[in-house]
Amino acid sequence: MKTITKDPLVIGGHTFSSRFILGSGKFNMDLIEAAIEHAKAEIITLALRRANTEKNDNILNHIPKGVTLLPNTSGARNAEEAVRIARLAREIGCGNFIKIEVIRDSKYLLPDNYETIKATEILAKEGFVVMPYMYPDLNVARDLWNAGAACVMPLGAPIGSNKGLCTKEFIQILIDEIELPIIVDAGIGKPSEACAAMEMGAAAIMANTAIATAGNIIEMAHAFRLSVEAGRAAYLAGPGRVLNMQGEASSPLTGFLEEAK
C-alpha cells in the first residue's frame, strides 16, 4: 500500500524537509525560538539590522542550530543597494542565502521587478543562493530564472496585509511555466490560504505578519506548519474532480427502502 510521500524542497542545491519559511521581522525576540519550534521552519529570514547589533538580544542568539538564515535586503531601493546589503550579510557571517527585496514604493511596499532582476544577476554570479521577492509577472520570472535565481518568490498580496492569494491566477502561471521552486511570499493571512497555494503547486510558503499578529503566536505557527504540509500532500495526491453543479450521491441512494420492506 502506498504511504505518505517523502518530498524534500531543494533550493540552490540545499535540501529542506520543511516547506514553511518564517519571517522574523515582526516578532518579539523571546517568541522567535518558540515560533520556529512550532512552525518547524528550517529557514528564517532576517533583516540585516537585526543581525548586526551588539546588544544582548541579537536575533542570531535566538535561532536554533540547523536553521538556515535567509538575510533579506529590506531597505534597498535599487539593485545597487541590494547588492551592497547582500555582500555585508555574507561578510558578517550570515552565509550564502540572500532574499532580494528592492522596494521603491513606500505605501504598498511592492517590489521593483527590474532592479530585482539586476541584483539577482550580479549576486548569482558571486555565488549567492538568490531568492528574489517579486511581483508575479511571467516575463520577469523568466528573466530571474535566466539571471540565476534559485527560486522566485511572488507576492500573494502587499506585505503585511493578510489579504491572501490575490494574485492566484498569475502564480499558477508561474508554477506551470517556470522550472524553479515558486515560493509565495507576502500577503498570506491564514493557514487556509497557505494550504490553497500549496495545493496549486507552490513549492513553499513564507509568512510573518499572519503569525505575528495572531492572538496566540505559538498556536498559529503550529497551524501554518500543518496547513502547508496538508497543501503539499493534497498537491501530491492529486485533487478530485469538481462537478459543475449537480450533486452526486456518496452513498447508495436507491433500492434500500424497497428491499427493506
Add this chain to the structure above:
Amino acid sequence: MKTITKDPLVIGGHTFSSRFILGSGKFNMDLIEAAIEHAKAEIITLALRRANTEKNDNILNHIPKGVTLLPNTSGARNAEEAVRIARLAREIGCGNFIKIEVIRDSKYLLPDNYETIKATEILAKEGFVVMPYMYPDLNVARDLWNAGAACVMPLGAPIGSNKGLCTKEFIQILIDEIELPIIVDAGIGKPSEACAAMEMGAAAIMANTAIATAGNIIEMAHAFRLSVEAGRAAYLAGPGRVLNMQGEASSPLTGFLEEAK
C-alpha cells in the same frame, strides 16, 4: 509559555479528539481501513445497505476498533422513511448515532429541511444522538436545535460536487447563532476549504468524495486530517487583522543604508 491547546469535540455527550468525519460511501472496501488510519477519523458514516449484507466484505469488518459508526438514512425521501432506517440501524447493532439525510431531489441531492426537522424530533426522543444533514437556513437550524439535534450538519455545496464552501456566509451565521457543533458536511473538495471552514469556527468537517476521487486516497486522507487540525488551531489562535489594501513593512525598512555608509 502557552502550548498547543487540547480541544476535544463533544457530540451528544461523547468526546472525540478528531474533528474530521469520514464518509464511507465511495470507497473500495480495501481502502477504508487505510483511509481511516491516515485521516485519523474517529467517526465514520455508513449507509445501512453496506452494513447489513451477508457477504464477506461487509464494511463493518473494515472499521477499526474505537471508531464510532454513524449510520445515515441515505435513501429516505421523507421523515417516516428516515425514522424507519434509523431504528433498523440500531436494531442491527450500529449504535445510537444517526445521521439524518432526507432527500427528495435526485439531481442536486439537496436535503429536505422540514422533513429533517420532523425526523430529528422523533429520533431525539427515542434516545438517538441525532446529527441532521441540512441546507444552511438559520430558522431551520434553530428548529433542529429545539427538536433535540446533537449538532447541525450544513452543506457547503451539493453532495459529491467538490465545489467547496459556497454557503460560507450562511454557515458563519449558524456558527455565530447556534450553540451546537456546526459540522460542514457536503461539497468540501480540497483541504484548503476544510481548513477555511474550521478557521471560521466550524466544529468539524465531513468529507468522502474529495478523498475518494483523489489520485492517491491515502495521501489525501492525510492532507485532510492535517488541514482540519490546522484550521482548528488557527481558530483557537485568533487570526491577525487584514489590512484594507496598503502594505505594512514586516522588516525594519528605514535607516539601515544610512548607517551602513
Add this chain to the structure above:
Amino acid sequence: MKTITKDPLVIGGHTFSSRFILGSGKFNMDLIEAAIEHAKAEIITLALRRANTEKNDNILNHIPKGVTLLPNTSGARNAEEAVRIARLAREIGCGNFIKIEVIRDSKYLLPDNYETIKATEILAKEGFVVMPYMYPDLNVARDLWNAGAACVMPLGAPIGSNKGLCTKEFIQILIDEIELPIIVDAGIGKPSEACAAMEMGAAAIMANTAIATAGNIIEMAHAFRLSVEAGRAAYLAGPGRVLNMQGEASSPLTGFLEEAK
C-alpha cells in the same frame, strides 16, 4: 440583421417592460418620485404602514401613474399575520399584488420559508398575485410553485446588507429548475451585482438599500436601471466561452513584421 430583443417580464399574467423593482422602505418621500423616474421601475414595493397613514406625505401620492404597487407583509412573524396584512392591503386599495415577507429572526431578517409557503397557498387561492421573499432552497421553491406563487424572490444576502450575491450557486439552481420568474430580492449592493444576477438568468432584481444609501440616489437609480438592462441583454445574447487560462490573440499576431521588412 438581428436587433435588440423586446423581452417583457410577465408576472401573474401582467406584463412589464422593466426588470427592476424598487423598494420604497428607505427613501425620503421627496426622492421616491425621482428615483422611480430614473430607475424606470414599473413595480414599487411599499410597507403597509407607509400607505395607510392619514398624513399629507402618504407615499401613495408620490407613486406615478402606471406604476404597480407591491405591498409587502413586512412585520409578519408567521403565515397568519402575513395573510392578515395582505387582505388589509387589498381592502385599502393597494390591488392584487402582494409580496410575502415572513420574518421571525430580527437580527439577520432571514425569511421563514415554511410559514411563507403556508401564506402563499392561502393567498394564491384568494386570487392574489403572490410574490414570496424566500431563502434560496430548491425544495422550498418547488413548494412555493405548487402553492401558486407567481414568482419566487430569493435573497442574495441579508436584507439591507449590500453584500451582493452570496447565494449565487443556489440561485442558479432555482433558475435552472423552477419555471417561474426568479427575482433576486435582497443584499444586492452594486449595479455590477445586479448585472451578474441577470446574466445568470434571473428574471428581475429588486433593490432598495443599495440606492437609498448611495451618495447620489438619482444617479444610482439610473445606474441600476442600466445594469439590469445590460445583464438581461447579455443573458439573451449568450456569453462567450471562458478559456481555462491561456490567452488567445484577439489581433493577428504573426507574420506582420516579416512582411513589413
Add this chain to the structure above:
Amino acid sequence: MKTITKDPLVIGGHTFSSRFILGSGKFNMDLIEAAIEHAKAEIITLALRRANTEKNDNILNHIPKGVTLLPNTSGARNAEEAVRIARLAREIGCGNFIKIEVIRDSKYLLPDNYETIKATEILAKEGFVVMPYMYPDLNVARDLWNAGAACVMPLGAPIGSNKGLCTKEFIQILIDEIELPIIVDAGIGKPSEACAAMEMGAAAIMANTAIATAGNIIEMAHAFRLSVEAGRAAYLAGPGRVLNMQGEASSPLTGFLEEAK
C-alpha cells in the same frame, strides 16, 4: 434636483463621451459596423495588418465617421518593433493614437512591461497619443506615466480568456495612485465584470473577444455599452456602505401589527 452627470473621458487632450473601446481583431467585417453602432464606441482598435491590405473588405471602409482609430502594435516582440509599427500606422493615415502591445510570451500573451516603457518613451516624444497595454504593476505604471503615456491599459486576465477581473486588487491600486485614465483592457468576459471595473473607478473598458464570441454580437455589444455606463454612474453616485453581515430592515418592521389589531 441633481440630474445625471455629463462626464467625458479625456485621453491625450481628446474628449470622448463613450467609455467603451471596441477591439476589432475578432470580428467578421460585416459585423463591425453594427457592433460599433450598438456599443456606441468612439474608439476602435485595429491591427495594422487589417488596415493595409488592398482588398475590398479593408476594415477602414467599415469604420463610421467620427470614430477614432486606435492602431495597435500587435505582433511586436520588443520596443523597436513596436516603434516601427507605430510609425508605419501614422504614415498610412491612421492618425496619432497608438496602442502599444509588446508581447514575447506566445502562450498567455502577457505584455512585456519594460519594452513597453521604452516604446512609450520614444513614441510620446514623437507626438503620439500613447496608450500602453500593460501588466498591472504599480512601479511600471509610474514609469509609463513619467514616459509620457496618455493612459495606462492594465489587463484583467490574459487576452481573449474572458476570465474577468483577476487583477482587481492591483488595478484598484493603479486607480488610486496614478493620475492618468486607467483603462482595463483584456480578459473582461461579461458586462457585469466591465461594470465592476467601472464602479472601482476605471476610466474605460476595452473588449473584443467577449463580444466576438457571444451568441448574438449585436445584443452583447449593446449589453456592454449599458454596463459600462451603469458602472460609471455608480462610481459617480458613490456606492452605499456594506454591512458586515447582519441584515437591516428596509421596511418599517415593528409596531404595525400591534396597531392593526
